[in-house]
Amino acid sequence: AGAGALTQDLVGRRVVISAGGTREPLDPVRYLGNRSSGRQGWALARVAAARGAEVVLVAANVDLPAPFGVRVVPAGTAEELRAAMLAESADADVVVMAAAVADFRPETVAATKLKKGGAAEPSAVPLVRNPDVLAELVTKRPAGQLVVGFAAETGDDAGDVLTHARAKLARKGCDLLVVNDVSGGGVFGRPDNAAVVLAADGTAGEELQGSKDAVAAGIWSAVAPRLS
Ligand code: CTP
Numbered sequence: 684a685g686a687g688a689l690t691q692d693l694v695g696r697r698v699v700i701s702a703g704g705t706r707e708p709l710d711p712v713r714y715l716g717n718r719s720s721g722r723q724g725w726a727l728a729r730v731a732a733a734r735g736a737e738v739v740l741v742a743a744n745v746d747l748p749a750p751f752g753v754r755v756v757p758a759g760t761a762e763e764l765r766a767a768m769l770a771e772s773a774d775a776d777v778v779v780m781a782a783a784v785a786d787f788r789p790e791t792v793a794a795t796k797l798k799k800g801g802a803a804e805p806s807a808v809p810l811v812r813n814p815d816v817l818a819e820l821v822t823k824r825p826a827g828q829l830v831v832g833f834a835a836e837t838g839d840d841a842g843d844v845l846t847h848a849r850a851k852l853a854r855k856g857c858d859l860l861v862v863n864d865v866s867g868g869g870v871f872g873r874p875d876n877a878a879v880v881l882a883a884d885g886t887a888g889e890e891l892q893g894s895k896d897a898v899a900a901g902i903w904s905a906v907a908p909r910l911s
């Protein structure tokens with residue numbers, strides 16, 4: 684964290700951060716999930732607490748101990764994460780959606796374990812859309828609250844990473860969007876990270892690189908001056 688560890692620019696601020704990846708159950712023992720480790724959201728919580736904030740971490744399947752001074756609220760599924768974020772964010776100054784929320788969940792959850800053989804053997808899994816937590820937080824935010832989204836993007840024929848990110852920012856309506864370029868094989872589970880913070884008008888900040896703590900420090904340095 685370097686000089687960031689001495690900064691106290693979040694004293695008196697209440698921040699709520701989601702981290703990890705949701706798991707959507709299929710039966711009592713199986714789920715649809717993703718590879719998010721929760722390390723970037725965890726680093727954001729740790730750094731915010733070190734800089735003086737009161738921090739709540741809504742953790743979806745994060746296999747890490749609670750950062751010092753941070754209150755952790757566990758959430759397994761997208762619906763649980765939505766409920767926790769709505770409850771915790773009501774009086775927050777900043778809300779950060781760093782979690783990888785599953786876009787879809789199995790339409791039905793079998794009450795008993797799905798077994799091989801017989802007529803009940805599944806050949807496909809019908810999926811339904813999960814709620815968009817970030818979009819809902821933006822709609823319901825109280826005056827003065829800053830809502831920060833995350834996006835992992837790749838460049839393709841339709842546009843480069845920032846083009847896709849700016850379209851997502853406009854669609855979501857959040858105040859800031861942290862963009863990870865995952866074209867080169869992805870950042871999931873790696874200790875190091877690279878990100879750019881986009882402001883609501885699409886302006887890109889300097890590229891943040893290094894450990895997830897260093898990237899977290901850069902993100903808070905982009906957020907703190909925007910707090911009212
Ligand atoms: N997000 C959310 N609820 C969802 C899906 C995503 O709150 N159901 C949030 C993520 O936490 C992240 C942001 O939205 O902060 C962008 O996530 P991303 O998956 O990139 O966006 P999507 O709108 O799901 O678009 P895509 O179809 O590209 O996955």
Ligand code: CA
Nearest residue numbers: 783784785786
């Ligand atoms: Ca998604």
